[in-house]
Amino acid sequence: MGAKHLKQKIWLQRGSAIASRRGCAIAASGVAGIVIAFRFAGLLQSWEWATLDQFFRWRPSDPMQKRILIVGIHEPDIRYVGKWPASDADMAKMLEKIKAQKPRAIGLDIYRDLPVPPGTQNLEKVFKSTPNLIGIEKKVADNKSSTVAPPPLLSKLDQVGANDIVPDGDGKIRRGLLFVTPNNEPALPSFGLRLAGIYLEAEGITPEYAKNDFLQLGKAVFVPFEANDGGYVRADAGGYQIMLNFNGAAPFDMVSLRDVLEDKVPASMMRDRIVLIGAVAPSLNDLFYIPYSSGLRTLPEQTPGVVLQAHLAATILSAALEGRPLIQTWSESLEISWIFLWSGIGAALSWAVRPDGDRNYSLLQLSIGLILAAGALIATSYVLFLSSWWIPVVPPLLALIGATTAIVGYTAQLERQDRQMVMHLFGRHVTPAIAKAIWRDRDQLLEQGRLLGRQMTATVLFADLKGFTTITEETDPKTLMSWLNQYMEAMGGLVLAHGGVVDKFIGDAIMAVFGVPIARTTPEEIAKDAIAAVRCAKDMAKALQTLNKQWLVQGRPTTAMRVGIATGTVVTGSLGCSQRVDYTTIGDSVNVAARLESYNKSIDGGICRILINQATYQHIQEQFPTRFIDSVRLKGRTQVTEVYQVLL
Numbered sequence: 001m002g003a004k005h006l007k008q009k010i011w012l013q014r015g016s017a018i019a020s021r022r023g024c025a026i027a028a029s030g031v032a033g034i035v036i037a038f039r040f041a042g043l044l045q046s047w048e049w050a051t052l053d054q055f056f057r058w059r060p061s062d063p064m065q066k067r068i069l070i071v072g073i074h075e076p077d078i079r080y081v082g083k084w085p086a087s088d089a090d091m092a093k094m095l096e097k098i099k100a101q102k103p104r105a106i107g108l109d110i111y112r113d114l115p116v117p118p119g120t121q122n123l124e125k126v127f128k129s130t131p132n133l134i135g136i137e138k139k140v141a142d143n144k145s146s147t148v149a150p151p152p153l154l155s156k157l158d159q160v161g162a163n164d165i166v167p168d169g170d171g172k173i174r175r176g177l178l179f180v181t182p183n184n185e186p187a188l189p190s191f192g193l194r195l196a197g198i199y200l201e202a203e204g205i206t207p208e209y210a211k212n213d214f215l216q217l218g219k220a221v222f223v224p225f226e227a228n229d230g231g232y233v234r235a236d237a238g239g240y241q242i243m244l245n246f247n248g249a250a251p252f253d254m255v256s257l258r259d260v261l262e263d264k265v266p267a268s269m270m271r272d273r274i275v276l277i278g279a280v281a282p283s284l285n286d287l288f289y290i291p292y293s294s295g296l297r298t299l300p301e302q303t304p305g306v307v308l309q310a311h312l313a314a315t316i317l318s319a320a321l322e323g324r325p326l327i328q329t330w331s332e333s334l335e336i337s338w339i340f341l342w343s344g345i346g347a348a349l350s351w352a353v354r355p356d357g358d359r360n361y362s363l364l365q366l367s368i369g370l371i372l373a374a375g376a377l378i379a380t381s382y383v384l385f386l387s388s389w390w391i392p393v394v395p396p397l398l399a400l401i402g403a404t405t406a407i408v409g410y411t412a413q414l415e416r417q418d419r420q421m422v423m424h425l426f427g428r429h430v431t432p433a434i435a436k437a438i439w440r441d442r443d444q445l446l447e448q449g450r451l452l453g454r455q456m457t458a459t460v461l462f463a464d465l466k467g468f469t470t471i472t473e474e475t476d477p478k479t480l481m482s483w484l485n486q487y488m489e490a491m492g493g494l495v496l497a498h499g500g501v502v503d504k505f506i507g508d509a510i511m512a513v514f515g516v517p518i519a520r521t522t523p524e525e526i527a528k529d530a531i532a533a534v535r536c537a538k539d540m541a542k543a544l545q546t547l548n549k550q551w552l553v554q555g556r557p558t559t560a561m562r563v564g565i566a567t568g569t570v571v572t573g574s575l576g577c578s579q580r581v582d583y584t585t586i587g588d589s590v591n592v593a594a595r596l597e598s599y600n601k602s603i604d605g606g607i608c609r610i611l612i613n614q615a616t617y618q619h620i621q622e623q624f625p626t627r628f629i630d631s632v633r634l635k636g637r638t639q640v641t642e643v644y645q646v647l648l
Contacts, residue, residue, distance in 0.1 A: 027410050028347035031402040032340045039339070039395045040233060046170055047394040048231025053172070053291035055385045061248030065314050067199065069273045070254040070306055071098070072280040073110075077257035084284065085110070086257075089119025094260050094277070095126045095133070101270035105198035106133045107191060107313075109163060109278030109306045113149040127153045134194045136163040139180045161191035163309060165288065166241060172289040175225055176312035178215060179240035187240070192312030195274050199313075200320055202272075215240070218320035223328075230329040230390045243327035245315045245388060249292035250303065252310050254280075274313055278306025325388035335392050342396035345373055346403030350411070370404055453573035457526050458515030459533040459616060460585065460593040461500070462564045463491060463540060466601075468508040471557045483556050484508060490543045498536040499529075503585050509597075512536070513585045516572045530567045530619035534612065534646055537563040538624070541608030541648055548607070560607045564596030565646075567615040592641060595634035599643065603629065606648055614642040 038044055071094070078084045091112070098106055112123075112135065127133065137150035139162040150160040162180040165173055179187040189197070197207065200217055210216040214223055225241035227234050255265050257277075279286045287302035290311070294300040318324040330338070353365045374397060381393045465471075465487070472480060488510065492502050495512040503511040514536075515529035540561065548558040568589035575584045596611040603609060617626060629643040 023410055024347045024351055024407050025344075027406045028343045028403045029340070031346075031406050032343035032399050035339055035343070035395050035399045035402060036336055038398075039335075039392070040228075042233035044394050044398070045231055045233050048392065049168060049170060049172065049174070051381075051393045052174070052231065052390060053294075055382055055390075056246050056291040058382065059386060061251055063251075064253060065247070065251050065310075065318075066253075067273055067317055068252050068310050068314055069103075069270055069275050070252050070280075070310055071257060071260055071275060071277040072254045072304070072306065073257045073278065073284070075281045075283060078281055078283070080258045080261075085112075085116050087119055088112075088116050088123035090261070091116075092119050092122040092126045094257060095123075095130065097260050097263065097265075098270060098275055098277075099126070099130055099133075101265070101267065103270045103273050103275040104132065104202050105195045105274045106130065107161075107195045107274065107276040107278075107309065108133065108135050108151075109191065109276055109309055111136065111138070111148050112151040124153050127151065127157070127159075131157075131159070132198050133159055134191065134198070135160050136191050137188070138162070138164060139182055139188055140164050142167075159194075160188075161194035162188045163191040163305070165305070165308065166236065166239075167288070168235075170289075172291065172293065173308055174244060174291065175241045176244045176315065177239050177241055178222060178316075181239050190312065192309050193316060195276070195309075196313045196316035196320070199274055199317060203321065205320055217316065219323035220316075220319035220326065222316075222319070222326065228332065230327075231392065231394070242315070243390070244290075244311055245319070245324065245327050246291060246311055247314065247318070249290070250307050251314075252307065274310075276306050276310050276313075278304060278309070280304040280306065328389050330389075330391055335395075338392055339395050339399050342373075342377060343399035343403040346370075346400040347407045349373055350404045350407035366404070366408070370401065373400055453571055454517075454519060455569060455571050456516065456519040457568065458513050458520070458570045458572075458585065458589070459526075459530045459565060459567040460570065460590050461495075461510075461512040461514070461533045461537060462593045462597040463510045463512075463537070464562050464597050465508040466560045466562060468559070471559065475557060479556065483551065487544075487547060490547060491540055494536055494539050494543060498532045498539070500532065500536060501583075503583075511585075511590070511594075513570070513572075516570070516585055517583065526567070527619040530565075530616045531623050533565050533567075534610065534616070534620050534624055537565060537608065537610045537646070538648065541606075541610075545607055561609075562597050562601070562605070563608060563610045564593045564599070564612075565610065565616050566590075566592035566596060566613040567619060568592065568613070588637075591636060592634060595636065596641075596643065599632070599634065603645065605645065608648065610646040610648075612644050612646060614644070617642070617644045620646070 035044075073086075081087070081090050091110075095106065095108075115123075127135075133154070135151045135154035136148075137155070137160050138145065138148035141147050142164075149155075154160050162177065164177055164180055166175045166177060167173055168175075176192060177190040178193045179189055181187045196217075200206070203218075205218040208216040210221045214221050216222070222240075222242055225235075225237050225243060227237045229235075229243070253269070255269070259265050286305040288305060288308055289300060290303045290308065293302060315326070319326050349369045350366065353369065377396055377400060378393060381391050384391055475483065487508075488505055491510050492505075495502050495510070498514070500512045500514040501516055503513050505511075512533070514533045515526065520526050520529060540563065544559070544561055551558050566589045568587075570585045570587040570589050572583070572585045575586075592613055596613065599611060603611075611629065612620070612626075620626075625647040626644045627647060629645050631640050631642045633639070634641050
């Protein structure tokens with residue numbers, strides 16, 4: 001029987017756990033589904049951008065980019081040349097001095113679509129004699145400015161690149177253009193790509209086409225940006241875009257226009273480098289926001305457009321020459337799996353610290369676990385970012401927190417339902433200690449709102465009043481009910497005090513059970529229940545004696561009682577209909593106890609006659625004085641029962 005009970009217990013635990021885990025899985029999947037819907041609706045896009053920016057700021061910067069140098073036009077430079085735009089003569093002089101240092105490429109990030117005399121002929125002469133000079137053209141109008149034509153002569157010489165930018169919804173620049181493809185016009189290489197191409201050509205690297213006609217330069221294949229890459233949702237992916245792989249806010253050497261004009265730049269500083277010329281003065285309003293523009297505790301700082309163009313060229317060069325990875329993203333299916341994974345982790349976390357037995361939810365444990373899990377998510381994402389992988393952070397983080405919260409709510413609801421069911425079934429009929437044990441083992445006891453039928457060994461006590469029929473005939477109803485309730489209150493309290501369960505009140509009879517609803521598994525525990533039942537019966541006798549004295553003074557009836565006690569196998573569980581369910585005990589031992597109570601009423605026992613069966617006797621014989629009565633066939637039974645009396 002022990003092995004059978006063990007198997008039943010295992011299967012009950014498995015069934016309850018499977019049902020609860022199924023509910024957790026459904027809740028976790030629901031949370032993940034909601035987060036995914038938010039993700040693809042674009043509601044998390046700005047948070048994902050902010051996370052990407054923070055990762056850029058956290059990432060250690062490499063040494064200064066020695067391949068690129070910037071000639072910046074500052075406010076003092078404007079005052080030095082006397083006006084802006086500077087004259088063609090000043091521009092020609094500057095370009096000649098730069099050209100003399102033999103840079104690989106010169107990028108003029110200044111609009112020169114119109115002549116600014118004097119010195120126009122000199123500037124055109126420089127344009128014609130400098131094949132590695134690239135000018136700019138704004139090809140696509142935006143809300144900040146309209147299109148701007150390139151320098152006519154440079155356009156004729158095919159020495160022009162588009163300096164268009166692609167701002168995100170929050171105004172920051174995180175992407176760069178390799179080609180601009182306006183409607184019905186040939187693709188125009190970007191300013192940064194033209195400069196990088198000249199530099200790479202000197203290294204023996206020329207453009208090639210890889211699989212899917214993607215641009216390949218040296219060690220890098222430039223996969224075009226798609227509208228839903230990374231944290232983006234339905235972004236403008238026009239042209240041929242890539243994610244900028246920034247390497248610090250401005251990792252470029254910079255000299256001023258005045259330094260160039262006054263020959264203060266070291267003679268070899270520009271040799272074999274890309275030299276970009278552009279405005280950095282705030283008054284010229286060529287400023288933009290990039291990931292480094294603002295931190296958690298700093299005010300936003302804008303980056304000059306010429307520095308932005310340098311970042312694009314640097315991204316291309318480091319990828320082509322060194323194989324530095326470009327920013328890569330996961331497929332949508334992998335992102336969805338990632339979100340589901342962390343939703344599952346959140347569910348598992350809250351399930352692991354769920355209430356279990358005497359243990360309640362520990363907010364501290366749950367908080368620590370959630371912080372550690374969130375930290376692991378962020379750390380994993382950041383480590384992958386160090387290898388240039390941009391994976392979702394905010395959606396899985398929300399899924400982690402959401403699933404944890406949902407499962408806490410789910411398990412709390414299960415606990416509340418179980419507690420209500422336990423209280424409904426047991427009410428005030430068990431002691432706090434038994435109620436605590438019931439609650440601890442509720443997963444084994446409860447299924448679909450009912451206590452499962454279980455076979456166990458227990459001791460059943462039946463108590464009945466002598467002459468109750470006569471008392472009812474001679475006592476008015478109001479007094480009778482008051483008198484009977486006083487008796488029941490005292491006897492029920494004694495049952496609870498001795499660790500029993502009041503199974504039911506039947507008229508003047510009380511049925512109590514010792515050893516339920518938590519099964520006893522050892523002979524010592526079974527013996528302890530039998531002793532408790534007999535001790536309870538003896539205390540009932542004392543209590544009735546005290547009540548009789550009170551009733552005698554009050555003019556109420558006095559009485560005696562009979563008790564039958566039997567130890568043996570019983571079946572316990574919920575019994576009833578959908579409108580009413582009670583916890584009860586049935587079985588042969590219940591019948592034996594009831595028959596012992598009513599057996600041979602001529603046997604005297606004083607104020608309380610206590611009869612027990614042989615199984616009870618074997619457990620209590622050394623604890624209480626007893627005498628053997630007889631071996632009889634009790635009413636309704638074929639087997640012989642040995643009857644003993646416990647003496648008061």
